[in-house]
Amino acid sequence: MAAIQLQNYTLVITGAPYSSQAPQTALSFARAAITAGHTLDRVFLYGDGVHLASALSAPPSDETHWPDEWAGFLKDNAIPGVACIASALRRGVVNEPEQKRYELPASNLLDPFVIAGLGEWVEGTMTSSRVIYFHAGG
Template sequence: MAATSLQNYTLVITGAPYSSQAPQTALLFARAAIAAGHTLDRVFLYGDGVHLASSLSAPPSDETHWAKEWARFLKDNAVPGVACIASALRRGLVNESEKKRYELPASNLLEPFIIAGLGEWVEGTMASSRVIYFHAGG
């Protein structure tokens, strides 16, 4: 049996939790990749995918809390989770510095996610052997 080479992935999630399967499918992939010995360079949230980084989601108790599941996974595996700043601001997702900058009443970014620009996506595409997109679908 031939040995498989280990990969370093960047995952890009563009679909929101509860309105698409993108975050759920990405998390299943991420867990399987780590279990197989692969590494994740980062998880980049873009478009509606930034809703995954909101600390204000509160699904019913009998549903999976995808934001908390992702936050736990990222912390447990020391994987950076990055929300695109332009997408985040358009959708009302802000960290403490953006809260102050725009004089908003509160911040709502779930740790360990950070807000950053598209440069993070570019770095991920350059640093990773594979970039996999998880879209909301058509």
């Protein structure tokens, strides 16, 4: 029987929670990968995927709170969660430095997510053995 080669993944999520299955499918994959002994280098949110990093999401009590589920998973497994700065600013997801820079009334970035540029995505493509995209579909 051949040995299983462990992989290091970067996940890219472009679909928003509650309007696509991308965050849910990505989280199922991430949990299975960690359970199998693989590692996740980072999770990169792009486009509508940045809504996953909003601390202002408040789904009904009978629905899964996908931002909280992701935040807990990232914290529990010490995996960086990165929201693309351009995508985040367009969609009203901001950290404290961007709040001050643009003189906005509040910040709403959910911990442990950080805001960074596409360089994080590029680094993930260079350091990971696999990059997997979870799109909204359409």
